[in-house]
Amino acid sequence: MLERYTRILVTGGAGFIGRHLVAALLELGKQVVILDQLAPEPEPALPGASWVRADIRDAAKVAELANAAELIFHLAANANGSRSVVDPRFDFETNAVGTFNVLEAAKAGEVKKLVYVSSASVYGRPERSPTDEEHPTRPFVPYGASKLSGELCCRAFFAAYDLPVVIARPFCVYGPGENPELALVEVSRYLRWQLNRRPIQVVGDLDCKTRDFVHVSDVVQGLLLADRAPAGEVFNLGSGQETSMRELIEVIELVTGRRASIQEIKEISEDTYRLVADITKIKALGYLPKVSLEEGVRQLTEELGEHPELPAGETIFRKGQRAERAG
Ligand SMILES: NC(=O)c1ccc[n+]([C@@H]2O[C@H](COP(=O)([O-])OP(=O)(O)OC[C@H]3O[C@@H](n4cnc5c(N)ncnc54)[C@H](O)[C@@H]3O)[C@@H](O)[C@H]2O)c1
The missing domain is CATH 3.40.50.720 (NAD(P)-binding Rossmann-like Domain)
Known part of the structure; x- marks a missing residue:
């Protein structure tokens, strides 16, 4: 290579x-x-x-x-x-x-x-x-x-x-080594809240908002x-897999072995859309995603330990708008 x-x-x-x-x-x-x-x-x-x-x-x-x-x-x-x-x-x-x-x-x-x-x-x-x-x-x-x-x-x-x-x-x-002050991808944010026994803050609709986590x-x-x-x-x-925020939380619950408390921030609707990669083109070069979401969350849970630093960055789509409440 x-x-x-x-x-x-x-x-x-x-x-x-x-x-x-x-x-x-x-x-x-x-x-x-x-x-x-x-x-x-x-x-x-x-x-x-x-x-x-x-x-x-x-x-x-x-x-x-x-x-x-x-x-x-x-x-x-x-x-x-x-x-x-x-x-x-x-x-x-x-x-x-x-x-x-x-x-x-x-x-x-x-x-x-x-x-x-x-x-x-x-x-x-x-x-x-x-x-x-x-x-x-x-x-x-x-x-x-x-x-x-x-x-x-x-x-x-x-x-x-x-x-x-x-x-x-x-x-x-997502994966090991993200900066919790800057990273906005939901996987490590949700996991950090869950590991600290804080409510998981979901910006947008739990079921209609989907992402391709890779x-x-x-x-x-x-x-x-x-x-x-x-x-x-x-x-x-991408992974080519579509995951709703509810499905991500279910994976996190499975891996951490406890129910999550969820705080929905539905008034911000800009984040509710489907974002999933068609990976046909890169697959033709030999690409094959290897790490499933469950396996990736499991590895990250081990890496983060019991009380990882909480996510700090906010989700902002418009000036003056603040998505997150006190965690
Ligand atoms: N993390 C994701 O989910 C994601 C998704 C899509 C695309 N990307 C792209 O992947 C790339 C890497 O992202 P990441 O998640 O590792 O982010 P990151 O913030 O961890 O890494 C970016 C790096 O660029 C350096 N940098 C920033 N401004 C610089 C400057 N002016 N001069 C020199 N260095 C500078 C930072 O110090 C940092 O080390 C970026 O181009 C980002 O847009 C990231």
């Missing part, structure tokens, strides 16, 4: 998905450079990778690092939709301009493939479920718009300069396979 490459740059490599990806690349024996705004850790959890502290908005620094890379995974982003509503300029500059910087640097360098990690948020509220890659893109929060802007730049650089770019659209990623190890599997894809292609990256 990835035999063609030795030098690999991972932007956002210190983040939740990035760390898992870097660990997998190191296991494959690759030379990995991490570009992240976070300071390198004194005892790096990812020994073998070189970690450069830099801001993706700094075009000169990005160019310096991207120059030598043969393969680039671009993950650095504001990954929090609520923050994008509160501060859309910050979100756009990080996600859209940051992606432009990576593309411009890759164009000038020796890159053989660039994998842009976009997001299922580009679809907005899907009209059909499961949602395939041809579905219209109509994001409804600034985050979706900034990720889509990144995609459009990728497509334009492919068309104008033959830059070999592949776009991946992960759905709702384990981070399967996302990494998909990102590594993206190299096999022809340049210019876009791929959904």
